[in-house]
Amino acid sequence: MEARILSGFRDHLPERMNLRQSIIAQSKEVFESFGFVPLETPALEYSDVLLGKYGDEGDKLLYRFKDNGGRDIALRYDLTVPLSRVASMYQDLPKPFKRYQISPVWRAEKAQKGRFREFYQCDVDIVGSNSYLADAECVQIAYQLVNKVFGSDEFQIKINNRKILNGLVEYAGFASEKNISVFRAIDKLLKIGEEGVKKELLENGISEESIKKIFEFMAIEGSNDSIITKLETLFLEVPVALEGIENLKKVLKALKAQNVPEKNVVIDLTIARGLDYYTGIVYETLLDNLPNFGSVMSGGRFDKLIGQISGKEDVPAVGISMGLDRLVAAIEELGLADGNSYATADVLVTISEGNEEKALSIASNLRNKGVKTETYLGKGDLRKQMKYANKTGVPYVLILGEEEAKLGKVALKSMKTGDQEVVTEDELADKIRS
Amino acid sequence: MEARILSGFRDHLPERMNLRQSIIAQSKEVFESFGFVPLETPALEYSDVLLGKYGDEGDKLLYRFKDNGGRDIALRYDLTVPLSRVASMYQDLPKPFKRYQISPVWRAEKAQKGRFREFYQCDVDIVGSNSYLADAECVQIAYQLVNKVFGSDEFQIKINNRKILNGLVEYAGFASEKNISVFRAIDKLLKIGEEGVKKELLENGISEESIKKIFEFMAIEGSNDSIITKLETLFLEVPVALEGIENLKKVLKALKAQNVPEKNVVIDLTIARGLDYYTGIVYETLLDNLPNFGSVMSGGRFDKLIGQISGKEDVPAVGISMGLDRLVAAIEELGLADGNSYATADVLVTISEGNEEKALSIASNLRNKGVKTETYLGKGDLRKQMKYANKTGVPYVLILGEEEAKLGKVALKSMKTGDQEVVTEDELADKIRS
Numbered sequence: 023m024e025a026r027i028l029s030g031f032r033d034h035l036p037e038r039m040n041l042r043q044s045i046i047a048q049s050k051e052v053f054e055s056f057g058f059v060p061l062e063t064p065a066l067e068y069s070d071v072l073l074g075k076y077g078d079e080g081d082k083l084l085y086r087f088k089d090n091g092g093r094d095i096a097l098r099y100d101l102t103v104p105l106s107r108v109a110s111m112y113q114d115l116p117k118p119f120k121r122y123q124i125s126p127v128w129r130a131e132k133a134q135k136g137r138f139r140e141f142y143q144c145d146v147d148i149v150g151s152n153s154y155l156a157d158a159e160c161v162q163i164a165y166q167l168v169n170k171v172f173g174s175d176e177f178q179i180k181i182n183n184r185k186i187l188n189g190l191v192e193y194a195g196f197a198s199e200k201n202i203s204v205f206r207a208i209d210k211l212l213k214i215g216e217e218g219v220k221k222e223l224l225e226n227g228i229s230e231e232s233i234k235k236i237f238e239f240m241a242i243e244g245s246n247d248s249i250i251t252k253l254e255t256l257f258l259e260v261p262v263a264l265e266g267i268e269n270l271k272k273v274l275k276a277l278k279a280q281n282v283p284e285k286n287v288v289i290d291l292t293i294a295r296g297l298d299y300y301t302g303i304v305y306e307t308l309l310d311n312l313p314n315f316g317s318v319m320s321g322g323r324f325d326k327l328i329g330q331i332s333g334k335e336d337v338p339a340v341g342i343s344m345g346l347d348r349l350v351a352a353i354e355e356l357g358l359a360d361g362n363s364y365a366t367a368d369v370l371v372t373i374s375e376g377n378e379e380k381a382l383s384i385a386s387n388l389r390n391k392g393v394k395t396e397t398y399l400g401k402g403d404l405r406k407q408m409k410y411a412n413k414t415g416v417p418y419v420l421i422l423g424e425e426e427a428k429l430g431k432v433a434l435k436s437m438k439t440g441d442q443e444v445v446t447e448d449e450l451a452d453k454i455r456s
Numbered sequence: 457m458e459a460r461i462l463s464g465f466r467d468h469l470p471e472r473m474n475l476r477q478s479i480i481a482q483s484k485e486v487f488e489s490f491g492f493v494p495l496e497t498p499a500l501e502y503s504d505v506l507l508g509k510y511g512d513e514g515d516k517l518l519y520r521f522k523d524n525g526g527r528d529i530a531l532r533y534d535l536t537v538p539l540s541r542v543a544s545m546y547q548d549l550p551k552p553f554k555r556y557q558i559s560p561v562w563r564a565e566k567a568q569k570g571r572f573r574e575f576y577q578c579d580v581d582i583v584g585s586n587s588y589l590a591d592a593e594c595v596q597i598a599y600q601l602v603n604k605v606f607g608s609d610e611f612q613i614k615i616n617n618r619k620i621l622n623g624l625v626e627y628a629g630f631a632s633e634k635n636i637s638v639f640r641a642i643d644k645l646l647k648i649g650e651e652g653v654k655k656e657l658l659e660n661g662i663s664e665e666s667i668k669k670i671f672e673f674m675a676i677e678g679s680n681d682s683i684i685t686k687l688e689t690l691f692l693e694v695p696v697a698l699e700g701i702e703n704l705k706k707v708l709k710a711l712k713a714q715n716v717p718e719k720n721v722v723i724d725l726t727i728a729r730g731l732d733y734y735t736g737i738v739y740e741t742l743l744d745n746l747p748n749f750g751s752v753m754s755g756g757r758f759d760k761l762i763g764q765i766s767g768k769e770d771v772p773a774v775g776i777s778m779g780l781d782r783l784v785a786a787i788e789e790l791g792l793a794d795g796n797s798y799a800t801a802d803v804l805v806t807i808s809e810g811n812e813e814k815a816l817s818i819a820s821n822l823r824n825k826g827v828k829t830e831t832y833l834g835k836g837d838l839r840k841q842m843k844y845a846n847k848t849g850v851p852y853v854l855i856l857g858e859e860e861a862k863l864g865k866v867a868l869k870s871m872k873t874g875d876q877e878v879v880t881e882d883e884l885a886d887k888i889r890s
Contacts, residue, residue, distance in 0.1 A: 025544040025765050028500055033542055036493035055823050057801030057830025059470035060477060064574050066462055087521035090564045108467055110459040116847045118834045130524045140498050151833040279813035280820040331459050367491030379713035386714040389489050396491025399585040400552045413550045
């Protein structure tokens with residue numbers, strides 16, 4: 023036996039955990055500021071609940087096995103399908119059901135740099151509303167959250183609508199059952215380039231002529247307004263596409279009413295999303311300073327998924343998912359994580375033989391005053407304890423010297439400045455907090 | 457395919473999730489107030505890292521399977537063994553390494569009422585310290601956290617030391633390799649009664665004579681001081697037991713220095729803990745008002761586990777684990793969860809055809825002022841929206857009436873009192889917060 027970790031999995035040590043937890047707290051704050059309520063579903067599901075929702079490629083990535091009772095089970099692949107199961111099982115939930123979930127998911131992907139087999143998704147979904155207001159709310163949440171986490175508006179939320187892409191069937195003239203493979207190919211434009219997309223389309227049996235039309239469509243660019251005008255002309259006689267265009271117009275109007283800057287939300291017709299289940303608006307969020315990094319927050323409308331799972335009528339739903347691990351990787355790559363320290367404590371109380379009870383009592387009093395206070399629990403002299411303080415990055419160290427003790431005082435050392443001052447126990451909490 | 461959930465697993469719907477999240481936040485707060493730092497390990501581990509740490513019974517409860525690459529893997533059974541793997545892999549961590557982890561674990565237990573196959577543990581552990589101060593800190597954390605969560609001191613932390621139990625080998629005269637089965641039997645006293653313990657001891661080949669002595673030992677009761685006096689007499693010539701007694705004395709003294717009330721920490725010689733890996737102090741926390749409910753926070757010292765996993769030298773460690781799901785169940789059973797609501801929002805902004813943009817703008821302004829504001833995203837008239845507000849338990853509802861709009865005002869309805877008042881947009885945030 024050797025102590026080791028599975029390939030594609032990671033231990034999140036305290037420095038990164040502190041960063042992760044602060045982003046999770048920010049997400050919760052944004053989600054709840056819109057009235058989303060928390061949900062948690064099990065890590066394990068019956069396999070048939072998950073199978074067939076993510077395409078054949080997705081099915082292969084499931085961690086699927088038989089439990090002791092012979093049940094065919096699998097670890098969740100995302101949070102959307104479990105939500106859809108919940109929505110179809112609990113009829114009595116308030117509708118619209120606006121829930122958030124922050125949980126790990128598992129995918130047996132090929133291990134490669136920056137791709138993990140266990141990663142966190144922070145999702146909001148709105149079940150039971152087909153309103154464009156729900157679509158707009160998801161985009162607005164992406165705007166608020168990415169803005170908050172990066173403290174910057176240097177990002178773009180790219181939006182599109184599957185209904186516009188559905189209009190391509192008629193416009194570009196390919197069989198409608200090829201829809202999803204065409205969307206998947208289009209969606210890879212940023213990753214594999216035009217030649218790659220063309221190759222994939224050909225492999226999927228799309229004619230040269232159709233491909234030409236698809237590329238003409240993808241080339242439509244400009245301001246949101248000008249793209250909409252061009253699309254309205256192009257799809258003048260394709261009702262499904264016009265529905266999609268109308269949806270984007272309304273969403274943009276709703277975002278404007280909430281002061282989301284125009285520069286942060288742009289129509290991009292090459293955004294399709296790879297998953298089968300999207301039916302309306304789709305979106306991705308790309309960072310200006312990491313153009314090839316991929317999306318940090320994505321999603322869309324999935325009006326058929328819940329009906330597919332319940333076997334009953336369709337229930338409209340829309341959502342967005344933040345990839346915590348991608349966001350953390352982006353923050354680390356942009357060098358924004360430098361301030362993250364290991365320590366959670368505000369002060370370390372050093373200890374020496376004979377003064378244990380005094381130290382414990384001071385520590386306990388500080389905690390009662392709301393100061394995060396660590397008592398040194400190891401063995402070793404003051405030098406060793408200062409080394410520990412240095413390593414953890416705790417901002418203050420308390421030293422109970424004999425001289426000071428006689429005066430009813432203690433020495434408080436700032437690890438940042440190196441300054442040391444002698445203060446009374448009563449003054450301690452205020453000094454540390456200031 | 458049928459939408460269904462695995463037996464022994466649960467969906468945590470918003471009401472319970474709000475309660476769970478508040479307890480998790482309280483745990484984090486207590487843990488960090490002692491300077492513990494966060495860690496997260498993967499849900500999946502190589503099976504051989506986990507096997508042989510929990511006894512044969514534990515091994516059988518692992519969710520163990522082969523992944524696509526043929527690796528023998530399993531879902532974590534607890535957070536202690538993964539921590540021990542981390543401690544043996546990352547030599548550069550500050551020592552003592554004081555970490556907390558709040559994560560689900562999985563055990564394929566027989567499904568029965570109140571027993572789940574997926575449940576959360578909130579653990580703190582101190583790696584690299586064999587000081588009684590570390591033992592005392594764990595007990596103190598149990599005291600603080602249970603006190604905080606229940607808002608009451610009606611509980612007892614029962615402490616014992618495996619070294620005292622090890623002294624039983626000599627005192628009661630049974631083979632030392634029977635140790636762990638004797639401890640397991642003793643530990644079940646509360647569950648299966650004296651007859652049950654006796655039966656189990658006999659089945660494990662312990663003689664009637666030894667059993668008599670074991671029961672004499674278990675019968676030692678009284679104040680902490682009197683138990684210690686009796687033990688010191690009983691084990692006068694059993695050095696290992698005297699070490700254990702000395703440890704409990706020091707721990708109690710350290711707790712006193714931190715004002716932990718004596719009534720909340722009591723020596724109980726029948727506390728042994730079922731797991732193999734404990735080597736020193738052990739503890740459980742029982743609620744006065746739910747005496748048969750079992751422990752809500754337990755743990756102990758495990759000085760051999762990390763060495764067992766690393767294959768290198770032993771590293772001392774001690775920790776305590778809070779069973780979130782047990783705690784939540786206790787809160788629900790005690791009727792303390794009544795105040796928990798579904799809604800996270802402070803106010804619901806109702807909406808009607810034509811006033812969408814106005815509603816969105818008001819909602820956005822409220823959010824900017826820190827008010828959690830939900831915009832109604834469904835279809836339906838005001839009556840339906842009020843029904844939704846009632847169901848979610850949101851405290852306020854905002855109504856944009858035509859009359860009020862002319863005056864630049866809105867109507868704010870308190871769902872608690874039913875009162876409705878007409879206020880300006882500027883006054884809204886303050887009214888809702890007050």
